[in-house]
Structure formats: structure tokens, C-alpha cells
Amino acid sequence: MLANPTGPTKRGALLTRPLLKLDQVSVHYDSRPSAAVSSVSLSINSGHTLGLVGESGCGKSTLAKAIMGLVPISAGALFFEDQDITRMTPRSRLQAGIAMQIVFQDPQSSLDPRMYVRDLIAEPLLIAGRSTTGVAERLADQVGLPRDALASRSHEFSGGQRQRIAIARALAASPRLLVLDEPTSALDLAVQAQILNLLMDLQREHGFGYLFISHDMAVVRHLADDVAVMLSGVVVEQGAAANVLNAPRHEYTQELMHSATLGQSASAVENFT
Ligand SMILES: Nc1ncnc2c1ncn2[C@@H]1O[C@H](COP(=O)(O)OP(=O)(O)OP(=O)(O)O)[C@@H](O)[C@H]1O
Ligand SMILES: [Mg+2]
Numbered sequence: 443m444l445a446n447p448t449g450p451t452k453r454g455a456l457l458t459r460p461l462l463k464l465d466q467v468s469v470h471y472d473s474r475p476s477a478a479v480s481s482v483s484l485s486i487n488s489g490h491t492l493g494l495v496g497e498s499g500c501g502k503s504t505l506a507k508a509i510m511g512l513v514p515i516s517a518g519a520l521f522f523e524d525q526d527i528t529r530m531t532p533r534s535r536l537q538a539g540i541a542m543q544i545v546f547q548d549p550q551s552s553l554d555p556r557m558y559v560r561d562l563i564a565e566p567l568l569i570a571g572r573s574t575t576g577v578a579e580r581l582a583d584q585v586g587l588p589r590d591a592l593a594s595r596s597h598e599f600s601g602g603q604r605q606r607i608a609i610a611r612a613l614a615a616s617p618r619l620l621v622l623d624e625p626t627s628a629l630d631l632a633v634q635a636q637i638l639n640l641l642m643d644l645q646r647e648h649g650f651g652y653l654f655i656s657h658d659m660a661v662v663r664h665l666a667d668d669v670a671v672m673l674s675g676v677v678v679e680q681g682a683a684a685n686v687l688n689a690p691r692h693e694y695t696q697e698l699m700h701s702a703t704l705g706q707s708a709s710a711v712e713n714f715t
Contacts, residue, residue: 669683
């Protein structure tokens, strides 16, 4: 069974400023006539999870990449703890101690197969010019990786273990915000539940803010404090998870919830006790 995510960090975070704030963010790809992301505004607090849902191709990953500085923002502004980071590259953010990291859906393509796990995990610290002593061991313990994994390459591991490596790497530079772009959808259901539990434990322990992108509405219901619903690059509805998921106002959210009810058997939450 997935653990109950409610903890002290959730209540305490209500008093703090947003960790991340997007103000009317748009992204245009040169090869596309229309914006992939259009005037999106949202915010995420410490210890809180914003679930981002919407059909394939609606712009969720583009928004995630824009937040991480991996694709340029064409209009609007992005703030991390009130600092304007709209034009900062990923490297300059790391060097400036902007504490946010991303975990992608497919750890196979996001981890360099030629690198040893120890170096994969420590690399963000090297880029930031910080000491890596003992860090890989500490993070391996934290994400449930055996220490002897550090001397291997990532392709020698299962999908779930690789995702643990990706999470350890994301944690190396002491992030306060994690962008999780469908972090479990490449995994089988049993492993999904393990990784989701790990993510919830880490959030409880460290008070991370999460942007959690998922197609699995049951998982979003379990994890998210707030939910934003995207359709064709636009956020059509957002608010407290209980309101958006239980009493959706936009027709598209209503459709999404209807399909989720029909497809419940395919969720990591529904299948494991
Ligand atoms: N590098 C790119 N260049 C041009 N168009 C792109 C690029 N990446 C994505 N797109 C297009 O932008 C739109 C949004 O794609 P994106 O990957 O953000 O969707 P998504 O919501 O993450 O979908 P999925 O749920 O399938 O992961 C799609 O029409 C996609 O084809
Ligand atoms: Mg995507």
C-alpha cells in the first residue's frame, strides 16, 4: 500500500512563500505553428505536490523542461524563491545554488550508460563545484540502492533500480524542488509502488516541493495537494486536488476523471496493498 503522504512539512509549508512560481509562461518550438505551452501560471510550495495531468502531447514535458531551463521560455517569467530564473541555463542554476532537479520517465535514456553509477550520482555536485566525498554512498543508502551498485554502470540494472539511480542523482545537489515527469510510467506496477513510496518518504523527510506529472489519476489523487489540468498547451483548471478531482468544473477534467474511473485497474495505487 502506498504510504499516507500527509506530514508536518505539509502544514508548515502553508506559511512560506512559493518555492516555484510561473507567471504566464509560454514556450514556442520553431517547428510548430502554435505554442506548445501557452500562458501557464502556477506555484508550488515546500513540502507540497502539484499534480500535472492532461492528454499526451498537451505540453506537460515541455513545461517541465521549460521550468528546468532545458527549453527556452518565449514569454512570461519563472521564479525560484522570488529569484527570477527565466533566462538561466541549467549549469548556471546549479552553480548559483538554484536547488531544483528533474527525474525523467525513462532512466535508460536519461542516464549515460558509459558512466559508473558513483559518477552519475555525483556529477551535479561536480558541475556545482562542490565536494563529492561520501555523497554517492549516502545517497545510495537513501534511495535503497546497494552500495556495490556504485561500481557498476547503469545499464546493468533493472528499470526500477535505474530510477533509484536517477533519483539519487537528482538529490545530489540538495534540491528543494523536484520535477518528476512520469517517473514511474516505464516501470511495472509493483516497482511503481516502491518508487512512489520512496518519493513520498523523501518528501516527508526533506520537505521537497514536487511537480508530479502523471497519467495515473489514482496516483495523482493519492500524492497531490493541488492539481493542474492541461489541454493543448493551456492550463484549463487548477486548484486543491480534492476540488479538481472530486468536483471537476472543466468539461475536459470531467472526461479525464470519467476515463480514469473506467481504467482504475491499471494503477499502482489500486493494485498493491
Ligand atoms: N523538441 C520539440 N520540437 C518541436 N515540437 C515538440 C518538441 N517536443 C515536443 N514537441 C511538441 O510539443 C507538444 C507538446 O509535447 P510534450 O512532449 O510537452 O507533451 P506531453 O504532454 O509531455 O505528452 P506525453 O504525455 O505523451 O508525454 C507536442 O505536440 C509535441 O509534438
Ligand atoms: Mg511528456
